[in-house]
Amino acid sequence: MLEHVNKELVPMKAHYFLYNAATGPIVPFLPTIAKQLGFSSSLVGTIYTILPISGLIAKPLFGGLADKFRLHKTIFLIFQVILAIGFFTINFIPEIESSAEVTFTCDRGISFIEVCSTKGFSPKITYDALNSITLYSNCQLSCNITNNTYNESCSKPNATQFCQLIRTNVIEGTTFNFTVGFNMYQNLPTGNCVNVRVLNMTFSESVVHAPACSFNLRTSCMASCRNNPIMNHLLEEVRNGRNVSQTSTYQFHLFLWAAIVSWVGMAVVVSIADAICCALLDFRILGDENRKDYGKQKMWGSIGFGIFGISAGYLIDVFSRGQSQKDYTCIFYIMLIAMILDIIVSFTIKKKNIEYSKGDPSVLWELLSVGKEGRVLVFGWWCIGAGMCTGVVWNFLFWYTEDIATHSEAAWIKTVQGLLTGVQCFLGELPFNFISGAVLRKLGHVNVMSFVLLIYAARFMAYSMVRNLWVFLPLEILHGPTLGLCWPTMVSYADKVAPSGMRATMQGFVGAVFEGVGVSAGSLLCGWLMNVYGGVVTFRIFSIGALIWLAIYWILQLLLQKAKASPIHQGHNHLASYATPDDAILLTMNQELQTY
Incomplete structure (x- = not known):
């Protein structure tokens, strides 16, 4: 059995596992760490408006430098160190003294x-x-x-x-x-x-x-x-x-810059790691068959994120017994150890030249060309709405569970939050990764997009009505038909509506609109609403907002069909091709787990 293992790819698998083992215990809990430091929800929403934008700027900037000077592995290793330093610094930021x-x-x-x-x-x-x-x-x-x-x-x-x-x-x-x-x-x-x-x-x-x-x-x-x-x-x-103002405190500035450094590090490490992995698999020569192998490499990242995300919550509660505040120290040392091991493993990755084209037109020019199409603009509208909903779950779900927790539940709140992460990964996203191709084939892209917003609306309304934390566990299965379907639908639809020779540009457009606009705006709005009205009202507003967004999306689609501006009829694209289970993993694995 072992003789069939590609030894060149073993370090790549190990990197994905260790990298997510390092970030999995930190990233989901970072908003609640900020809360414990004394930051308001509106301030945390502002921080999480900045972070996705910093990542989007860093990816093309340092990716371009790596391509130009052929320094992929060097930049890859440097930003792993930067990522570890940025996250570990947060552990030493003292709470704001609330005088x-x-x-x-x-x-x-x-x-x-x-x-x-x-x-x-x-x-x-x-x-x-x-x-x-x-x-x-x-x-x-x-x-x-x-x-x-x-x-x-x-x-x-x-x-x-x-x-x-x-x-x-x-x-x-x-x-x-x-x-x-x-x-x-x-x-x-x-x-x-x-x-x-x-x-x-x-x-x-x-x-x-x-x-x-x-x-x-x-x-x-x-x-x-x-x-x-x-x-x-x-x-x-x-x-x-x-x-x-809390922004005048040195704790805010330390946290903001440590978080930005960490986010930039994650963005660069993820993008260059994928480029190195693609070069090792040599997509250019071997084509689609090796794309399936690519999904198998990234699967190890999901395993690392899920396992260490669950265990981190339990460990925080164990080390916090008898204390008035949660002690997050253990997860920072887990991160540090895992990142050191990841750096050691990454040194052993075999270096291959990564192909790139010197004659590509300006990305800005391409995006302006793509943005002129009506169906792309409507698609962008949906991406913003889905991104706003996703930002609420990523950055404020744990915050909300802490707000509604009773005194007895608060003692084990981190264990519950860790289990929520596990349900999201293993019972939500992964099953829907595998069935995404069949769902898209049955319903079509436009109908699936509508379904995603509809389930988000139901999910947020359910959050606002639930008071028992353990009920949140079965609710998190809905993470599958929301984010588990959202990302593969976006990626595959973007591939089909992209003009000839502009598929990479369309994928960049999707990432920029979804994360840079949608997630950022959702985080900012949710933080402000929670600060002013509380979590229950906030989730109900987002539930109603998702339905309104869905209604406008359908009106825009009907106008496109009436004007014959889109080849999509009754929600089906006759040019669409659908992913096998392995390809579904390739399409999804996974914006949340890699860059959050």
């Missing part, structure tokens, strides 16, 4: 921290704050001190330590720092505020005092609460309500 202005009050020995938001708190944050079972926590306060505050505090014998800190008359603007201890379950709601009951105060010498005062004392303070996610979320909403 915000609060009011410290004391009246007859009872003290509170008043945490108020001008826009009010979101229902989930309020619920979490009022129903927390955290027994004891603390926050650091830096409060303005006045003569009245000083005199009142020093009139009590148990505040002598504070009085020793300030022995003279208080100067306007003087502040003093201390730590307050409290139990979260003693919080009280009052309008747009949450009052946190203070149990004790600790000054610089670690002596604990009970708060004491004989009249109503109020002073403005800046509060920061380390290792308390609920209080951090409250303070974060206070900052957002007062328009304090």
Whole structure:
């Protein structure tokens, strides 16, 4: 059996497996990592608007350099290193310290921290704050001190330590720092505020005092609460309500540039790896038969992504036991080890010259020519809609599951998310990869495109109605008739509507419109909607939006048929050819798994 294995292709198989074993544990969880760092959903949506565009720019730029100077393997290895560095850097970015202005009050020995938001708190944050079972926590306060505050505090014998800190008359603007201890379950709601009951105060010498005062004392303070996610979320909403921008923090800039570097690395590694693989298989000479072998190489990438994506979620939960926040450290080291092994394996890949044409016309000129055709424009409209829906699933499904998770479910939320990845890969996409040819033959491209948007609409509506996380697992089988059919339909239809000699241009057009426009716009819109209206409303808006997009698509198709601008009738293309199971894998394997 082993004698039939092509030894030249073994390193290529190993690369696809190890590369996806490295990126599989990181890419799906990156939006929730950003969430834990303290970024809002609208800011994460903005980041995921930039990332696909950076990848689309990097592919032709560095691919062209590799072709021009025959440096495919060198650039391939360099960007594997860049990718590993970019991702590993994210592990060391600290959380944004959610400091915000609060009011410290004391009246007859009872003290509170008043945490108020001008826009009010979101229902989930309020619920979490009022129903927390955290027994004891603390926050650091830096409060303005006045003569009245000083005199009142020093009139009590148990505040002598504070009085020793300030022995003279208080100067306007003087502040003093201390730590307050409290139990979260003693919080009280009052309008747009949450009052946190203070149990004790600790000054610089670690002596604990009970708060004491004989009249109503109020002073403005800046509060920061380390290792308390609920209080951090409250303070974060206070900052957002007062328009304090997260983009001014160094954490945002570190995360953004590390993510861009990683995305560029992934885009270049994927595109050049495919070129090297094609050269090894020598499509130019051996033709379609070796295209099937190409799909067999990429299959190893799916296996790596699925296995390590599932296991990563479980490992995160295991290493996070007893902690208030999830510990993602383990997946960054998995990524680093897998990438080092991938680099070692990639050194052994046999180098072959990759053919390219010197006389090709300008890509921009070709795209302008292609864009003049009505059926291509309508196809582009569908690609944008499908890309927007896909961006929502890629970047905000895990975010939404965390928002609706109960306290008991939160302990194993990453395991559930890992299982969602597994269902998407193994029970959703792969089966539909194999049957995509038969489905296209039976229904035709236009009908399948319509079916994809229809299922996306049903899928989003189901998300908005489900509250049990385990129900999401069978729902993710719908990833098959959405993305599992979406990509092969796009690629094969683009191949058929492309003018003579412009097939490569059409495939570039598909990638640019789907990911660079659709996924980017969907991420931006979804992030903003979730920040303003919450996940339930957002998914219902996208469900209705998918149906509206579908209706417009059908109107455009009917207008094309009426004008006889398209050879497609009743949703069937008489020029269409359909993929075998192996070819279906070739067509799909897989934008999500390779570049996300």
